[in-house]
Amino acid sequence: MPTFDIQDIKRRMEGAITALKSDFQGLRTGRANVNLLEPVMVESYGAMVPLNQVGAISSPEPRLLTVTVWEKSMVNVVDKAIRNAGIGLNPVIDGMMLRIPIPPLNEERRRELVKLSGKYAEAARVAIRNVRRDAMEQLKKSEKDGDISEDQLKKLSTQVQEVTDSFVKQVDTTMKTKEEEIMQV
CATH class of the missing domain: 1.10.132.20 (Ribosome-recycling factor)
Incomplete structure (x- = not known):
C-alpha cells in the first residue's frame, strides 16, 4: 500500500x-535593498550568471546601491545587464564600481x-x-x-x-x- x-x-x-x-524581495519599495539586484543575470564568458558572481553588491545609503565589479572588462556588461533587467534602475559607472541611485517611487x-x-x-x-x-x-x-x-x-x-x-x-x-x-x- x-x-x-x-x-x-x-x-x-x-x-x-x-x-x-x-x-x-526583488520588488522595489523605495529603499535600497541588495535583493533588488538578485534577479539580474550577467553574461560572463559565454554563460549567464547571477550578478553577485561578478561583483559585490552593497547598500551604503538608504537610497543607493553599489556594485563593485571584480573584473574591469565586466563593468560595461554589468551596467547593461542592470539597465536591461526591467527594474527601472540606471547605474552610473565610477571606475570599477557602479553607483545605482534608487529613485523615489x-x-x-x-x-x-x-x-x-x-x-x-x-x-x-x-x-x-x-x-x-x-x-x-x-x-x-x-x-x-x-x-x-x-x-x-x-x-x-x-x-x-x-x-x-x-x-x-x-x-x-x-x-x-x-x-x-x-x-x-
Missing part, C-alpha cells in the same frame, strides 16, 4: 511560499508594483492548487486501486483541502503586507 504523505504536500506548498517571498510606479506583486501572488496560488490537484489525483487512484477506503479518501481529501486553504491564506497575507509596504510613502 503506497503511503500518502501530507508532510510532502506541505513541503511542496511551502516551496511556492518561498518562491513568492523571493519574488517579492511615484504613485503610478507604486500601482504597477502592486499589480506585479498580485501576479506573483497568483502564480503562487496556482502552484499551491497544482500541488493539491496532484494530491487529490493520487488519493483517487489509491482509492480506485483499493489501497484506501472511501472514508479514508474523504478524510484525507479534507486534510489536503485544509492544508491548501492555510497556504493560500499565507499567500494572501504575504501579498497584503507587500502591498502596504509598496504603497507606504
Whole structure:
C-alpha cells in the first residue's frame, strides 16, 4: 500500500511560499535593498550568471546601491545587464564600481508594483492548487486501486483541502503586507 504523505504536500506548498517571498524581495519599495539586484543575470564568458558572481553588491545609503565589479572588462556588461533587467534602475559607472541611485517611487510606479506583486501572488496560488490537484489525483487512484477506503479518501481529501486553504491564506497575507509596504510613502 503506497503511503500518502501530507508532510510532502506541505513541503511542496511551502516551496511556492518561498518562491513568492523571493519574488517579492526583488520588488522595489523605495529603499535600497541588495535583493533588488538578485534577479539580474550577467553574461560572463559565454554563460549567464547571477550578478553577485561578478561583483559585490552593497547598500551604503538608504537610497543607493553599489556594485563593485571584480573584473574591469565586466563593468560595461554589468551596467547593461542592470539597465536591461526591467527594474527601472540606471547605474552610473565610477571606475570599477557602479553607483545605482534608487529613485523615489511615484504613485503610478507604486500601482504597477502592486499589480506585479498580485501576479506573483497568483502564480503562487496556482502552484499551491497544482500541488493539491496532484494530491487529490493520487488519493483517487489509491482509492480506485483499493489501497484506501472511501472514508479514508474523504478524510484525507479534507486534510489536503485544509492544508491548501492555510497556504493560500499565507499567500494572501504575504501579498497584503507587500502591498502596504509598496504603497507606504
